[in-house]
Amino acid sequence: MSIPVLAAAQCAIRDGDLKGNVALHLQFMQRAAELGVGLLLFPELSLTGYEPSTASALAQPLASPLLEPLQAFAQRVGMTTIVGLPLRVSGQAKPHIAACVLHADGAISAYTKQYLHAGEEQFFSAGNGGELLSISGVSIALSVCADFAQPAHASNAASRGADVYASSVLIGEPGYPHDSAILQGYAQQHGMAVLMTNHGGPTAGWAAAGRSAFWDEQGQCVASTEGAGNRLLVISRRLKGWSGVSIPGPDAGWPAPQLPQVRSAQSVENR
Template sequence: MSSPVLVAAQCAVQAGDLVANLALHLDFMRRAGELGARLIIFPELSLSGYEPALAGALAQPADSPLLEPLCSLAMTAGMTAVVGLPLRVPGRDKPQIAACILHPDGSRAIYIKQHLHAGEEQFFSAGQGGELLLVEGTSVALSVCADFAHAEHPAEAAERGAQVYAASVLIGEGGYPHDSSLLQGYAQRHGMAVLVANHGGPTGGWAAAGRSALWDEQGRCVASTLGVGNRLLVVSRHLHGWQARDVALSA
């Protein structure tokens, strides 16, 4: 039995340019739809770029009109889209780092980053995570960047029955060997596939490594994208294991 097609959208975004980044997200979603995707995962803070100093001014409410074109396309394409955005929360003076979940039935949900990197607390407040996604019978747990640095996070996802651990991240060149080793270890230890969507270009002063990747339930790296740039890692599981391909957005 095959799993739905899942896509890690590795995008090179513009700092603080919500309009340009929205257009890029729509391009990714259209291409993913052509490839049969039922779930597309974007990197951390993908709509704004990872720009902590700008986050307060760029923060959007959960019902932001900015998301409407993405919601409409998710409905048309029959896919769930997970996009990154600084979230404005009533009663909080700092935004939260959100993964906005846009379902094909038009509904929305939110996953909030639980664990902040050192220094992020100056600009953001931590959140409480979110529920598992069910995508055509496949259970998917979300993670945003530093969440996966805490071993209890993927462990809890596995305990809740996640078959795929999907992480929206910003990983730089210097951190990639360590972080990819952690993620590979989680896949092997918990017997769940790990899918990572990394930034494909510089953001927030970081040189993102790209190389969005999938590790299978044995911890084997099935595939990763070729370096940086706007690319889609398209994955699905079949009788004899996971299949994956790296697709340039312009292809």
């Protein structure tokens, strides 16, 4: 019997539409929870879109009301969920590019992007990474886009004992062959499975390729999405290895999520 343990939420978000993007995230979370997923990974800056020039205005602290419904839902269904956000940190003039980890027990933490693309330093501060996660006995190291362009980043993850290297990215069609080959190479080199979650639609003028994928410890592509669009890539671990399936997204008729009760909070859309 196979048990779904990981999933890539390839979502087509709307830049700056925090309320709408939260609702889309909740739809993905509900469907993943119904499938028994233990860890759900969203793309880079999934809640705001990849728009560096507006990142400072959209940045949120880790204790933001924006994250409350997502955090409460993750705890209610017992599913660790990782969402992308410009993270405002006290004492930092510029936000970090963060993968906010909404733990199954209700806790929240953040992985912050360590290596910035050329030009990102104008809008963001480099981060410090984060701790390994453990999901159903699987040790997972996080990365955000340009992190994986540094071989030392994946090497460090492997030396720390990661079973899976999970990367939240924004990759366009022209760069996809090169970037996916890097990730596949890490799987082969380090004997470490790789999960890559890409955007499913355009963001800030970038036409994302979609094609989220999972490579096993030998570098074989177990499953991938067919292209762009809203898709859920569910990865299961069997006794003899991994298997995966790509599922159409919420625009294919998923029901609206049953929202958890959270405390009242002021609107965060204009922060």
